[in-house]
Amino acid sequence: MPLQPDPKELAARARADLRVGLAVVLGLDGAAALVAAAETLTADRLAAMRTIAPPHLAITPRRAETLKARAYSDNVARVTLPDDAGVDWVRNIADPADDLMMPLKGPLATLRGGAEGIAHAALRLAKSAHLLPAALVVPVEDGPALAAANGLTWLDLTGADTLWQTGTLTEVSAARVPMEVSRAGRLHIFRPGDGGEEHYAVEIGRPDRAEPVLARLHSACFTGDVLGSLKCDCGPQLHAALAAMGDAGAGVLLYLNQEGRGIGLANKMRAYSLQDQGFDTVEANHRLGFEDDERDFRTGSEILKAMGFHSVRLMTNNPRKVAMMMANGIEVAERVPLKVGESDENRAYLATKAAKSGHLL
Numbered sequence: 001m002p003l004q005p006d007p008k009e010l011a012a013r014a015r016a017d018l019r020v021g022l023a024v025v026l027g028l029d030g031a032a033a034l035v036a037a038a039e040t041l042t043a044d045r046l047a048a049m050r051t052i053a054p055p056h057l058a059i060t061p062r063r064a065e066t067l068k069a070r071a072y073s074d075n076v077a078r079v080t081l082p083d084d085a086g087v088d089w090v091r092n093i094a095d096p097a098d099d100l101m102m103p104l105k106g107p108l109a110t111l112r113g114g115a116e117g118i119a120h121a122a123l124r125l126a127k128s129a130h131l132l133p134a135a136l137v138v139p140v141e142d143g144p145a146l147a148a149a150n151g152l153t154w155l156d157l158t159g160a161d162t163l164w165q166t167g168t169l170t171e172v173s174a175a176r177v178p179m180e181v182s183r184a185g186r187l188h189i190f191r192p193g194d195g196g197e198e199h200y201a202v203e204i205g206r207p208d209r210a211e212p213v214l215a216r217l218h219s220a221c222f223t224g225d226v227l228g229s230l231k232c233d234c235g236p237q238l239h240a241a242l243a244a245m246g247d248a249g250a251g252v253l254l255y256l257n258q259e260g261r262g263i264g265l266a267n268k269m270r271a272y273s274l275q276d277q278g279f280d281t282v283e284a285n286h287r288l289g290f291e292d293d294e295r296d297f298r299t300g301s302e303i304l305k306a307m308g309f310h311s312v313r314l315m316t317n318n319p320r321k322v323a324m325m326m327a328n329g330i331e332v333a334e335r336v337p338l339k340v341g342e343s344d345e346n347r348a349y350l351a352t353k354a355a356k357s358g359h360l361l
């Protein structure tokens with residue numbers, strides 16, 4: 001029935017629900033569970049969830065490692081909630097902000113064996129909602145009935161394997177934007193079909209689609225791009241890439257809204273707080289429960305293809321970007337190094353990226 005939402009549309013609704021603090025009901029292979037994000041959980045909701053069945057808290061194996069809890073899986077760790085645990089307990093497990101002040105959170109009991117698919121999906125949903133990757137999970141008997149009785153979103157993940165893939169991107173508008181680097185600037189806006197962030201393509205001149213185009217995949221960095229933060233090299237890289245395209249008379253810069261290497265600005269500021277406590281950029285992401293890089297570079301290759309490009313001269317120091325382009329049908333005719341903006345403040349950050357994330361110095 002065309003009026004009914006499909007799983008991708010329901011997932012978009014579920015993400016919005018989690019962000020406002022609503023629980024959602026997830027189903028997988030005949031099992032079902034009530035799921036709420038740890039970050040937005042209220043005491044009332046926690047109490048209501050407890051009346052249904054004993055909850056557990058799904059966290060990532062990365063976060064479990066910091067908390068010295070056994071994950072028993074590469075996908076998710078499921079921490080049993082003590083009877084007297086309230087929202088503060090849940091938040092302290094989810095959020096590493098006070099780890100150093102209150103290091104003893106354990107010993108934490110974790111579940112071993114049994115179906116973990118829903119707990120894993122709950123983490124993926126929380127991540128894609130740019131919340132902390134931690135979710136309260138309460139197994140339920142009849143998912144659709146519970147959802148219908150309480151006006152909650154029911155999302156059955158059975159067979160919905162494409163749910164986590166980037167949605168199709170559609171160009172929604174474009175217009176001329178004369179810029180300092182080039183009068184012949186044009187901004188294109190692309191919207192994904194999954195309700196996620198829009199991404200932008202800045203086209204300079206009229207690049208020949210038959211030739212490799214000078215290209216940059218730039219991930220949004222509010223602090224670097226807008227505030228001129230000295231903690232990273234993003235602002236200088238953005239401006240140097242645009243200037244090089246202006247000089248060449250042609251190029252395309254994709255401005256991908258993947259703030260904080262895909263964890264969102266709120267989580268990036270959590271990571272910055274941890275960096276002020278002495279952790280490096282990679283350790284900070286791991287303590288929060290994220291991988292060091294959560295970006296999906298397929299978005300970039302999809303936009304390039306939609307614009308008619310097949311081959312790029314890619315301005316980057318990140319070999320992963322090159323590999324992802326090649327794996328997704330865009331030829332990288334040349335890698336053009338982009339080394340600008342090194343300062344006393346970001347030297348250690350750049351060295352960490354080279355040592356731990358494979359960036360080329």
Ligand SMILES: Nc1nc2c(ncn2[C@@H]2O[C@H](COP(=O)(O)OP(=O)(O)OP(=O)(O)O)[C@@H](O)[C@H]2O)c(=O)[nH]1
Binds near residue numbers: 218268
């Ligand atoms: N999580 C996290 N993200 C950061 C940090 N510093 C910068 N970022 C983000 O990192 C991303 C930088 O991306 P890019 O400029 O594409 O950099 P890159 O992967 O190093 O690759 P190239 O610049 O192409 O060599 C942006 O999304 C920033 O917001 C940090 O300390 N933690």
Ligand SMILES: [Zn+2]
Binds near residue numbers: 221232233235
């Ligand atoms: Zn930055």
